[in-house]
Amino acid sequence: MNLDEALQTFIAESRELLEEMENALLNVDLAGDQGEAINAIFRAAHTIKGSAGLFGLDHIVGFTHVVESLLDKVRDGSVSLNDEMVVLLLSCCDYLSAMMDALAAGRTEQDPDTAPEGEMLQQQLRRHMAGEAPEAAAAAGAALAVHAEPGVERIDGERGDSDYWHISLRFGRGVLQNGMDPIAFLRYLRKLGRIVGIATLADALPPADEMDAELCYLGFEIAFDSAADREAIAGVFEFVQDDCTIRIIPPHSKVSEYVNLIRALPERAARLGEILVRCGSVTRHELDAALNQQAEAERTPAQQLGSILVDAGNVPPVVVEAALAKQKQVSEQKAQESRSIRVDSDKLDKLIDLVGELIIAGARASMIGQHLQNTELLECTSTLSGLVEDVRDAALELRMVKIGATFNRFQRVVHDVARELGKDIGLIVDGEDSELDKTVVEKIGDPLMHLVRNAMDHGIEPAEVRIAAGKPAKGMIKLNAFHESGSIVIEVSDDGGGLRKDKILAKAIERGLVDPERKLSDSEIYNLIFEAGFSTADKITNLSGRGVGMDVVKRNIQALRGSVDVSSREGQGATVTVRLPLTLAIIDGFLVQVGSSVFVIPLDMIEECIEYGTEPGQDYCNLRGQVLPCIRLRRLFRMDGAPTRRESIVVLKFGNQRAGLVVDTLLGEFQTVIKPLSPMFSEVKCISGSTILGSGEVALILDVAQLLNTVSGKGAAAAIPA
Amino acid sequence: MADEVKRIALDGELTIYRAAELKLDVLAALRQARVLEIDLSGVIELDSAGLQVLMLAKQTAAAEQRELRLVQHSPAVVDVFELLDLVAFFGDAVLIHA
Numbered sequence: 103m104n105l106d107e108a109l110q111t112f113i114a115e116s117r118e119l120l121e122e123m124e125n126a127l128l129n130v131d132l133a134g135d136q137g138e139a140i141n142a143i144f145r146a147a148h149t150i151k152g153s154a155g156l157f158g159l160d161h162i163v164g165f166t167h168v169v170e171s172l173l174d175k176v177r178d179g180s181v182s183l184n185d186e187m188v189v190l191l192l193s194c195c196d197y198l199s200a201m202m203d204a205l206a207a208g209r210t211e212q213d214p215d216t217a218p219e220g221e222m223l224q225q226q227l228r229r230h231m232a233g234e235a236p237e238a239a240a241a242a243g244a245a246l247a248v249h250a251e252p253g254v255e256r257i258d259g260e261r262g263d264s265d266y267w268h269i270s271l272r273f274g275r276g277v278l279q280n281g282m283d284p285i286a287f288l289r290y291l292r293k294l295g296r297i298v299g300i301a302t303l304a305d306a307l308p309p310a311d312e313m314d315a316e317l318c319y320l321g322f323e324i325a326f327d328s329a330a331d332r333e334a335i336a337g338v339f340e341f342v343q344d345d346c347t348i349r350i351i352p353p354h355s356k357v358s359e360y361v362n363l364i365r366a367l368p369e370r371a372a373r374l375g376e377i378l379v380r381c382g383s384v385t386r387h388e389l390d391a392a393l394n395q396q397a398e399a400e401r402t403p404a405q406q407l408g409s410i411l412v413d414a415g416n417v418p419p420v421v422v423e424a425a426l427a428k429q430k431q432v433s434e435q436k437a438q439e440s441r442s443i444r445v446d447s448d449k450l451d452k453l454i455d456l457v458g459e460l461i462i463a464g465a466r467a468s469m470i471g472q473h474l475q476n477t478e479l480l481e482c483t484s485t486l487s488g489l490v491e492d493v494r495d496a497a498l499e500l501r502m503v504k505i506g507a508t509f510n511r512f513q514r515v516v517h518d519v520a521r522e523l524g525k526d527i528g529l530i531v532d533g534e535d536s537e538l539d540k541t542v543v544e545k546i547g548d549p550l551m552h553l554v555r556n557a558m559d560h561g562i563e564p565a566e567v568r569i570a571a572g573k574p575a576k577g578m579i580k581l582n583a584f585h586e587s588g589s590i591v592i593e594v595s596d597d598g599g600g601l602r603k604d605k606i607l608a609k610a611i612e613r614g615l616v617d618p619e620r621k622l623s624d625s626e627i628y629n630l631i632f633e634a635g636f637s638t639a640d641k642i643t644n645l646s647g648r649g650v651g652m653d654v655v656k657r658n659i660q661a662l663r664g665s666v667d668v669s670s671r672e673g674q675g676a677t678v679t680v681r682l683p684l685t686l687a688i689i690d691g692f693l694v695q696v697g698s699s700v701f702v703i704p705l706d707m708i709e710e711c712i713e714y715g716t717e718p719g720q721d722y723c724n725l726r727g728q729v730l731p732c733i734r735l736r737r738l739f740r741m742d743g744a745p746t747r748r749e750s751i752v753v754l755k756f757g758n759q760r761a762g763l764v765v766d767t768l769l770g771e772f773q774t775v776i777k778p779l780s781p782m783f784s785e786v787k788c789i790s791g792s793t794i795l796g797s798g799e800v801a802l803i804l805d806v807a808q809l810l811n812t813v814s815g816k817g818a819a820a821a822i823p824a
Numbered sequence: 825m826a827d828e829v830k831r832i833a834l835d836g837e838l839t840i841y842r843a844a845e846l847k848l849d850v851l852a853a854l855r856q857a858r859v860l861e862i863d864l865s866g867v868i869e870l871d872s873a874g875l876q877v878l879m880l881a882k883q884t885a886a887a888e889q890r891e892l893r894l895v896q897h898s899p900a901v902v903d904v905f906e907l908l909d910l911v912a913f914f915g916d917a918v919l920i921h922a
Contacts, residue, residue, distance in 0.1 A: 277872075278840050284872045288907055302908040307876070310851055310884040315843035315877055322908070 112153050113206050114444075117199070119146040121510075124195050127188055128513040136176075136183060143191070144173040150198065161212035161220075162201055168224045169194050172231050181230060189521075190226050192514070197223055265353050266298050267326040267335060270363055272306075274345035277318040282342050284320055291338050295328025301377040323377050447540065450500055457490075457497045458688060458775035464490045465773070465796030491773065494688055502684075503543055505583045505592070506534030511547070512554055516579055519558050526576045527562055533583035538590045538684055545662055546592070546682065549655045553594040553678050554579060556652070561598035561676055571673065573597065589664075589706075590684055595677035601670035603627050628668045628676075632656040660807050663704070663790070665756065691774030691793070693801065694752060694765040696735045697743045700801040702774050702793055703763070707754050707806040711768055714749035723751065723762060731813040732762040738788065738812070759810045776803060788812070830857035835866025838874030846874065850881045858890050865896035870904045882914055 123146035130139040151166035169191070175181040197220060204213050212220075269291075273284050291297065303321035307313060328335065332350055339348050349363055468483035509531045520527040562568075562577035569575055582593040603624065610616045610630045632652045659666045664682035683689070683706075691702035715723060722731045730753065736745060751762040776791045783789070790805035832853045838846060854860045860881075878894070885892040894916045897905065902918055905911050911918050 273872075278843075283840075285875070285904055285907065286871075292907075297907075300907075300909045302879075302910055302913065304876070304879045304883065304913075307880055307883060309887075310847075310880060313847070313876075313880055315847040315873060315880075316840060318872060319876060320872060 109157060109205075112157060113202050116150050116153070116202050119150055120195050120199050120202070121507075122146050124192065124514055125510055127191055127195070128517050130183065130188060140173065140177055140183070144170065144177060147173055157210075159205070159210060162198070162205075165194075165201070165220055165224065166198065168227045172227045175231055187230055190223070190230070192517075194223055194227070265327070267295075267328060267353055268351040268363070269324040269326055269335065270322075270347075270349040270351075270367065271324070271339070272321040272347040272367070273318045273342065274347075275317040275319070277342060277345050278316055280345065282345070284318065284322070284342075287339060287342065288322070288324075291324075291326070291335075294330045294334060294338065295326055297324055298327050299325040303377070445500075447501075450540075453497050454501065454688070457494050458777075460490055461494060461688070461773050461775050462794045462796070466798070467796075469796035487773075494773065498539070498684075498688060499537075501540050502537035503540050504534060505536050505538060505543060505590070506531075508543055508547055508550070509534050509581050509583070512550070512579075512581060515551065515554060516558065519555055523558060524564075525558070525562055526565060527558055528576055528578050530578055530580040531582075532580065536583040536585055536590055538682065542590075542662055542682055542684075545658070546680070549658045549680070550581075550592065550594065552652075552655045553680075554581070557594055557596040557598070557676070557678075561596035561600075563599050567599075585684075586681075589681050592680040592682070593677055594680070595675060597675040600672040600674055600676050601628050601631070601668070602672065606630050625667070625669065628670055631668060632666065663807070665807070689774050689776060691772045691803065692752070693769035693772045693795075694735075694750075694763070695767040695769055696739070696765050697741045699739075699741065700769065700795060700799065701735065701765075702772065702801050702803045703752060703754070704774075704803070704806060705771060707756055709753040709755045709760070712751050712753060712762075714751050714764060725753070725762070730760060730762045732764050733809060733813055734764045736764070736766075738809075754806050754810065756806050756810050761810050761813045763804075763809070774803065828857055829859040829861055831861045831863065833863035833866060835868075837869040838867055838877070839869055839871045840873035843873035843877055847877045847880065850877060851884065854881055854885055854890060854892065855888075859893065860885070860890065861893045861895055863896045864894055864901045865898050867898040867901050870900050875904060875908075875910075879910075879913070 123143050126139045126142040126146075130136055130143075147166050147170045151163055151170055154162035154166065172181065172187075176183050176187075197216070200216060201213075204216075271284070277284060288297070288300075301323040303323065304319065306319040306321065308319070313319070326335070332352060335350055336343075336348065339346060351363060464483070464487050468480070468487055471479040471483045512531070513529055516527055516529040557579055558577075562579070563571070565575040568577065578597045580593070580595045580597075582595070584591055606627055607616070607622070607630075610627075610633070611618045615630060615633055616622065632655070656666050659680055659682070662682055664680060666681070667679045668676060669679070670676035683704075690705040692705045692708055694701050694703060712725070721734070722729050724730070730751075732751060735741075736743075745764075746766045749764055749766060750768050751764055752768070753760060753762050772795070774793045777793055778791055779786070779789065788805050788808045789802045790808075791803045793801050793803060795801050830853060832849075834846070834850075836842075850860075850862070853862075862878075862881075882892050884890075892914075894901075894914055897916075897918050905914070905918065
């Protein structure tokens, strides 16, 4: 790896660490046990400092050193963490992030523009260190050699229970011939301490006929109780060190150390685990937990005991229930990381593209099969298309990421905004394991941000009002995500005052959005807030209330082929529900034909297909007693030619709107690879993309949301009740 | 195959110097009967090489559905077996020498 690549990795890792640090800071319980959180913060600062030193990034090293010094004081208890300090440390996080951004942009030196800010932060940090400033300042300049490894080990809280040294020996084949006797070394070892447990391994012994009695095949795993230091213990084996693999693990090592050992040794992992337990180096509990996990994770191929124990090493020992819940977020993320690999997203995109081509080629093959009416070929292509479908799903799954990372970012937002507003607001995050396409995750951040800010600003009442209403003074925002039939649902709810129906309606009438005579259902009224130029906030804050926002949110979400809906109970809060498709690349489509053109409709938007039969001369039909407005594709796209004799109606549903689409012929389901239209066609309405059919023809994908808009007019007032 | 117990005794130094010869002797004896009993009372020294031969014999016996019993462990043998926690590996009753 050249230095440039390493630097990129450093930047990526540092960003992750900073995120972790931020999470830990936001979760730190000022009153209760802070140990784990502070360790996490310290670890992040320390690792960044160490790595930055490797690249000679002195300005980063200098800054993190001061942060670290303060954290060190917090850890040993000489300075206690307070609210002010958390805010300061958060600013430090931001400052470091800015430095990382600058670094990513290629500036390896201190940016003179931001230097004063850094200086100011450092001064504040020193002030908190109370009296220790000169030493720290001197140290910042001088002793900045990189000692990442010992420091990181020292602070790591996740220890194994073992009080003993663990010594692992594999003697070389030639030991005996060189006149050394392994047994003699073990006898000598006993002079330094007590052998608590020993396992003699004869696994390397070959079958009787191949075994050479003068070669050594033995190995030993030893738990050793001794006050001697590593050097003294290693010294015992000095004479054989060239001819013997010796691994020594000090007492109280992390479980992961043992795991590394297990990995390095030639014997099978499970057997080695047993051996380690037998000599008392790893507890039965630690091993069982790891082995159980392995059994559960059997579906994941190549999941080794090793990686599981590493993960287990990341999960803190059971502490108080509450502390555990807080820790969970951070440590789960970490555990996740150690099990995953980093792949350039371009490579994934390439894969998805190829799978797309594969689907198109497969469709072509099956079409030819049908054309030739060759049963064998048809059978073959049907197996093939089944497999291609599986490959498609697996490939799309690769792009799936958990929404947790996006949600966790809101901890900071809520913290900051609550401060700005002078309200006490907490955030509850649920369903962070729900997965969705990476592109969707990236694009949903802004709309969600808007919704959260809006809920905090308008939803949650001031503390006095809340107490008067008999609610806890602390307001709560809740983010929740779950899967529901091919889409992901994200809910942003608050326990504030809820939407005021009368106020919304009055405003809508004032703005001419609805006819005063019209009777609207509650949900219709609530959804008026997504109309352009609508805001009921009495006062305009710098957060929201300027009348832009909700309509933009709605547009952004619709651009992702999603929908948004709001429900509310007066006095108890409101919930905004965002519904998004799981993926944007490949969908199940339904083919219809008008004239000679073929169109694709996303299958999950179709409710049913019925025989054509509108009221004569009207653009609606009677669907089991309900009025169903109809859109004639032929007329909408101004296509020539007469309609066929037997037209059909495809009933579309999006959100709570319904409409029928009049088409000539129904062609059936089709796996649709979405190809974006060139920018030239970006203004074309009612078409969201294109795809290639098996015949090589291009079919346009219909934008159902826009189609429905054409029938329902602009206002939600005209929405068709579901 | 004779289904009886064959007994042999090993004595003196079970060390690297005799290991090759020892291996042949023990394996040959092992294959003469279903059960081989080795008397170790005369062993005055046991080193890693000698130990390996005994371990090999035990493994081979297990692989060939035979039985290897070690009896009358001498103090030198007990000392090594205890140092390396091998009593369970061989599974024989060991007399503790006072």
